[in-house]
Amino acid sequence: MRAGLLAVGIAAGVAAGGPALAQMKSAPEIVAKRQMHITASLDILYDTNISHTSEAAAALRGIHPEDEVVTPYAAIDIVQPIGRNAAFLQGNAGYDFHGENHRLNRENIDLTGGGLLSTGPCKTTGYGRFASQQSDLLDTSLAVVSNQTQTATGGGQIACGKQRGLNLQLQGSHTDVVNSETRQKLADHRADDIGVSLGYANERLGQIALVYNYGQAYYPDRLNAKNTFGDSYWNQLLGITITHQFGSKLKVQATGGQSTVKRQSAPPNVPLKQTGFNYAAAVDYKLTNRLEFGLQAARQFQPSNRPGKLYDLITHTEGTAKYQFGTRITLTVGGFVEDLKANTDTAPNALPTITKARRTNEYVTIRYRQSDRLSALLDVRHEDRDTDVALFNYSDTRATLTLATSF
Numbered sequence: 426m427r428a429g430l431l432a433v434g435i436a437a438g439v440a441a442g443g444p445a446l447a448q449m450k451s452a453p454e455i456v457a458k459r460q461m462h463i464t465a466s467l468d469i470l471y472d473t474n475i476s477h478t479s480e481a482a483a484a485l486r487g488i489h490p491e492d493e494v495v496t497p498y499a500a501i502d503i504v505q506p507i508g509r510n511a512a513f514l515q516g517n518a519g520y521d522f523h524g525e526n527h528r529l530n531r532e533n534i535d536l537t538g539g540g541l542l543s544t545g546p547c548k549t550t551g552y553g554r555f556a557s558q559q560s561d562l563l564d565t566s567l568a569v570v571s572n573q574t575q576t577a578t579g580g581g582q583i584a585c586g587k588q589r590g591l592n593l594q595l596q597g598s599h600t601d602v603v604n605s606e607t608r609q610k611l612a613d614h615r616a617d618d619i620g621v622s623l624g625y626a627n628e629r630l631g632q633i634a635l636v637y638n639y640g641q642a643y644y645p646d647r648l649n650a651k652n653t654f655g656d657s658y659w660n661q662l663l664g665i666t667i668t669h670q671f672g673s674k675l676k677v678q679a680t681g682g683q684s685t686v687k688r689q690s691a692p693p694n695v696p697l698k699q700t701g702f703n704y705a706a707a708v709d710y711k712l713t714n715r716l717e718f719g720l721q722a723a724r725q726f727q728p729s730n731r732p733g734k735l736y737d738l739i740t741h742t743e744g745t746a747k748y749q750f751g752t753r754i755t756l757t758v759g760g761f762v763e764d765l766k767a768n769t770d771t772a773p774n775a776l777p778t779i780t781k782a783r784r785t786n787e788y789v790t791i792r793y794r795q796s797d798r799l800s801a802l803l804d805v806r807h808e809d810r811d812t813d814v815a816l817f818n819y820s821d822t823r824a825t826l827t828l829a830t831s832f
Contacts, residue, residue, distance in 0.1 A: 463500070468497075470496070473820075474491070475525075475529070493524035494522065498518060513540070514537070538552065558574060569608050574605075612729065635664075664682015665681065721744075734767045734780075757789070765781065801827065
């Protein structure tokens with residue numbers, strides 16, 4: 426994972442500028458302005474617990490908890506205008522070299538490309554994304570160590586309207602997740618998501634929109650409660666998104682609404698349907714030109730990449746503070762608390778399955794920019810995880826040094 430992307434954020438939502446709910450994939454935000462940024466980087470990671478499990482679980486997997494990972498990679502951000510339209514390619518590609526656990530050596534790729542088409546008051550964005558990397562051992566069963574997860578997504582968005590007045594957005598995507606290890610293929614799934622937003626905006630009010638999201642996920646290799654292969658669920662949300670700028674210092678974005686998730690089948694004593702109020706919010710406060718604060722919170726359903734579960738209900742709260750020392754050094758401190766709740770299914774090789782978990786994470790990041798071309802970043806963080814399956818409890822400290830040069 427790139428050091429600059431380690432902090433968990435709130436993705437852009439269906440409504441312009443709003444946080445995302447459920448598993449909706451957001452289209453890249455592209456402006457038809459030429460840019461070409463290519464960065465060559467080297468990540469050097471020291472991790473006290475690369476297994477993301479207890480010492481006993483690491484021993485069962487044959488994993489050396491303490492490890493060093495060296496990742497050379499290239500990142501690109503290219504936008505080529507074609508009149509009012511544009512083509513784009515964004516992302517990074519590299520390879521992870523582990524000092525101790527060579528079985529975890531694998532390519533680390535995440536690329537998104539597509540195009541922007543402007544017609545009258547509407548802009549249409551079509552995109553495709555491909556990601557391939559070693560699975561986080563947090564998401565695999567104890568019998569799985571070396572596993573490649575590939576994610577392919579195709580989607581599009583139509584946005585009509587301007588910064589003032591009525592606006593409309595339609596968005597959809599299809600995602601395939603495939604694992605290489607046979608015992609991890611229980612988590613293979615296909616997901617389809619659609620969303621619509623009807624909003625109104627002006628300088629005084631900001632943005633307010635009515636949003637509707639619908640998603641479904643299908644797991645073809647999972648044994649369901651009816652003792653047949655193939656399990657699925659659907660999830661929908663009806664809510665409101667609000668974005669407002671209070672003067673020049675405070676910006677608030679929030680989406681909230683009633684969410685419903687329903688399984689195709691369920692074991693005894695596990696309800697087929699679950700409802701609740703889900704939300705995603707982000708608050709940014711710029712105290713001075715040098716000091717900024719951020720607060721993010723979200724509660725949403727997510728497809729599970731771990732055998733034994735269809736989906737997880739994730740509640741995540743994170744705060745950050747960023748201070749700039751002149752023009753070259755930026756210090757960021759932050760932390761988050763994340764709670765997970767889930768129901769088990771009848772997958773035969775899934776046990777033990779985590780149904781409750783809490784993660785706490787504190788981090789410090791120092792970025793030094795020598796020039797527009799040369800920069801360095803040091804990211805240090807500590808994480809603790811407590812679950813209802815003791816084998817998956819852990820503490821972990823990670824330090825990543827990133828050296829980068831841009832062209």
